[in-house]
Amino acid sequence: MKKVKRTTIYDIAAKLGITASSVSRALNNSSQVNEKTRELIIKTADELNYKRNTLASNLRKGHSKTIGVVVPRINQNFFSNVIAGIEETTYQKGYNLIICQSGEVHDKEIQCVNTLINQHVDCIVISVSADSYDYQHLQNVLDHGIQLIQFDRVAEELETLKVINDNEQASFEAVAHMIDNGYKRIALLEGPQNLNIFRQRKNGYLRALADRKVPIIDELIIENAWTKELGANATRKLLNLPEPPDAIFASTSDFSALGVLEVANAMNIKVPSELGICGYSNEAFTQITSPSITTIDQFSVYMGNTIGNLFFQEVANSDVAVKPKIISIKPELITRGSTAKKS
Amino acid sequence: MKKVKRTTIYDIAAKLGITASSVSRALNNSSQVNEKTRELIIKTADELNYKRNTLASNLRKGHSKTIGVVVPRINQNFFSNVIAGIEETTYQKGYNLIICQSGEVHDKEIQCVNTLINQHVDCIVISVSADSYDYQHLQNVLDHGIQLIQFDRVAEELETLKVINDNEQASFEAVAHMIDNGYKRIALLEGPQNLNIFRQRKNGYLRALADRKVPIIDELIIENAWTKELGANATRKLLNLPEPPDAIFASTSDFSALGVLEVANAMNIKVPSELGICGYSNEAFTQITSPSITTIDQFSVYMGNTIGNLFFQEVANSDVAVKPKIISIKPELITRGSTAKKS
DNA sequence: ATATTTTACGCAATCGATTGCAATTTTCAT
DNA sequence: ATGAAAATTGCAATCGATTGCGTAAAATAT
Structure with a gap:
């Protein structure tokens, strides 16, 4: 791009025969500049299409x-x-x-x-x-x-x-809701446990089970089922268990939940009567799947x-x-x- | 936040008993610095947890x-x-x-x-x-x-x-595709015509009709049906026409297309047999509606x-x-x- | 050993805006 | 009209990094 010399406060000052100090003060609404000169300065600044150099200003101001x-x-x-x-x-x-x-x-x-x-x-x-x-x-x-x-x-x-x-509480409520709706074997698709959010969601799941006196079954807890594909894989595995779950809480994301839904559909397993599904995040698509997907809105x-x-x-x-x-x-x-x- | 005096090239220079010039040059891989002093400078810069002040640097460099x-x-x-x-x-x-x-x-x-x-x-x-x-x-x-x-x-x-x-071409192909699939009265939901993209999409629609010798019917062209709600409204209006369209091209967005789909479902009009729908943008949800929605991917x-x-x-x-x-x-x-x- | 290049570093100006302090002008009270 | 207070404006340093130019020191050639 052709180099353009941009107008500075010095240009304005020179044109008006004053100093840059005054120009700066005028442009910063300082009270220590005469109202008339301020107007003059602002007018010429406008004429010269002046734009403050934020770099310089920030450098000086220290932020x-x-x-x-x-x-x-x-x-x-x-x-x-x-x-x-x-x-x-x-x-x-x-x-x-x-x-x-x-x-x-x-x-x-x-x-x-x-x-x-x-x-x-x-x-x-x-x-x-x-x-x-x-x-x-x-x-x-x-x-x-x-x-x-x-x-x-x-x-x-x-x-x-x-x-x-409050991931823990949200998960608790989701799982409690599923239990209260009659689901008895609820699987959990969990995310990488080094992230706090996934640990908390797991805790909420565990707390809900404990609270409702539902036993915890290790084989129903699947690690790292983060994406739609991983969610789908996990679902295939779960539904082929001798005693498959009757609900899956995809605590990682709605995408994962979508994977669950698609596998269930493919395996001709009825949602929600045979399999309950809950996702996480309230992605736009969750309300237009059939059935629509229960999920958690994070605002x-x-x-x-x-x-x-x-x-x-x-x-x-x-x-x-x-x-x-x-x-x-x-x-x-x-x-x-x-x-x-x-x- | 408590104010922290950040280390500058002067601090480094002072500590080593040299000038800031050399420090600057060393840090910028200039060839005019002795290799040993460069190493020394880099080492102390590291020790003092020096981070270049990009503001100052940019101000000087002019970008x-x-x-x-x-x-x-x-x-x-x-x-x-x-x-x-x-x-x-x-x-x-x-x-x-x-x-x-x-x-x-x-x-x-x-x-x-x-x-x-x-x-x-x-x-x-x-x-x-x-x-x-x-x-x-x-x-x-x-x-x-x-x-x-x-x-x-x-x-x-x-x-x-x-x-x-190339919105024009994409729209052309979409509409041509619909015509070739047997749709005869194709409505257009158009967006604000002051935006080039919507003008182009409309042009593509018109060109496809002309190309396939399908008459243009003004009442099938609805202005400003941008959102899901507006798309739904437009659809209700269209489908209640004496001669309703048998397809709707929601050139504005997939959301609009979704509105079309929902109204069609509500009115118990079969998609795609009684009404064809095409959206725009390839939003994630378009492939999971039923039926899935034909759309245009913009990469x-x-x-x-x-x-x-x-x-x-x-x-x-x-x-x-x-x-x-x-x-x-x-x-x-x-x-x-x-x-x-x-x- | 002396002359000539190279190399390495320092000096000081610069980028553009801000600001404490000093100097000047204006305003106002007496 | 005169001194004091108040309002304006200017001066010059500053923020931190970069860089052209000059010089001293080291390396190389003669």
Whole structure:
């Protein structure tokens, strides 16, 4: 691109025969500049199509008015909703978002975080990748005096600001609901247990069974059935058991639940009468399958808003050291056709 | 957050009794530094947990290694995919993405663009909002010497880099396919005609009718049936016509097509035998409805990659003025159950 | 050993905006 | 009209990294 010399406050100052100081003050609504000269300055700034150089301004001011966001995948429904929510609340306060995706890879996540530190972002918002094993890089963020807000998938041992869903309770309610609807052998498709969210969902499942005095059967708990394909595989395995389950809680995702449904259909097993299904996330498609799929809504956009607000709240009293705080959002069980054993 | 004095190249220089110049050069792999001192510098930089201040660096260098992206909604499938695609290809070259959403509002779009200009981004990637009526703000981007890449929804009159889908051809193929499958009265749900993409889709529809010698019937063309609800409304109206259509091409989106399907089901009209349906975008849910919905895949992630590559290609020969260039990606018709009138 | 290149490093200006302090001008009270 | 207070504006340093130019030191040639 051809190089264009952009107009600076010096250009404006020169044209008016004053100093850059005044121009800067005028443009920043400082009270120590005469109203007439301010108007003049603003007018010429406009004429010259002046645009403030945020880089220079931020360098001088020592912050960037920028928030870095690191998620496994931008184009995953939950995350894109959270990001949209963050953008909503931060944009109106003049903050910008720099987005990176870790692709679920630990090393890339570290790279992303370092890039953001270099960029002097004021805050890093992160949901850790599935294969993250240590959190040195997050500690490093804190050491650089940068706000750190973890959400959804969090490193629990790290004392930071966190915005999470109450996965345990949501799972409890989902499983309790299935039991109350008459299902007796409920299988669990679980996700990678190094992620807190999947541990919590499993705990909710176990607690519901215990609470309703339903025995825990190990062979009904399938590890790592994360995607639609893995969910389908797990389902085939489960339904071919001597004593197959009469319900499956796909705690990993709705995609997994969809895999379950498709296998059930293929095997000609009636849903919900012979097999109950519950997913997780309230993806758009869950309400248009037949039967529609019971699932759990995470209020993802709202979660994003919450993250944004939390940031501003903490920035406000920024002189004191931030004390770790956890905001837990209660997800909602959406009961639909797939778990309606008894009407 | 407590203020942390971050280590600078001066700190490193001071500790080693040399100048910042050498530190800078060492850290930038300049050949004019002794190999031993370079190692020493890198070692101490590491010890002091030094992170380059990108703001300062960029200010000096006159660019930001940052690309701004403006889309109507981040959490809309198509856009989040494109963004993911852009991130994929730009991240590995050390570029960061600043994301803004216009929310389909012209004024917000202008604000976003201005913010990005202030940020000194090296490029702005944009898909204009539905209610954009003039493009002064985009011209302004060019005037500031910033690369501008429009994608999908573009202002045609502006001569910039563009990455688009061949909507006309895709629509042509979709409608031709329906005609060839035996549908005779094909309705069109069209989107806001100020957006090029919807104009093109309409043109494809018209061309297919002409090509197959099917008469154009005005009352079968419904304006602004963009969402699921609007699609449903339009469908009710269409199906209550004295001579109702036997197929509906929801050129606006798959959501609209879903609205069509639901109304048809509610009115007990058989799809595809009594009514054919075709959507647009290949949303995930289209393959799990019953019947599954014929639609058009836009290769959105690939589109993002293309945008990224285009940027680098143009940055490479950056001294010459960029000449406008249009890259057109051919979408693919995905034929499914909803248009299978004749087997 | 001396002259000539190379190599390595320092000096100081620069990118553009901000801001504490000083200097000047204006305003106002007496 | 005069001194003091208040309002404006200017000066110059600063944020942290980069880089052209100059010089000292080391390497090589004669």
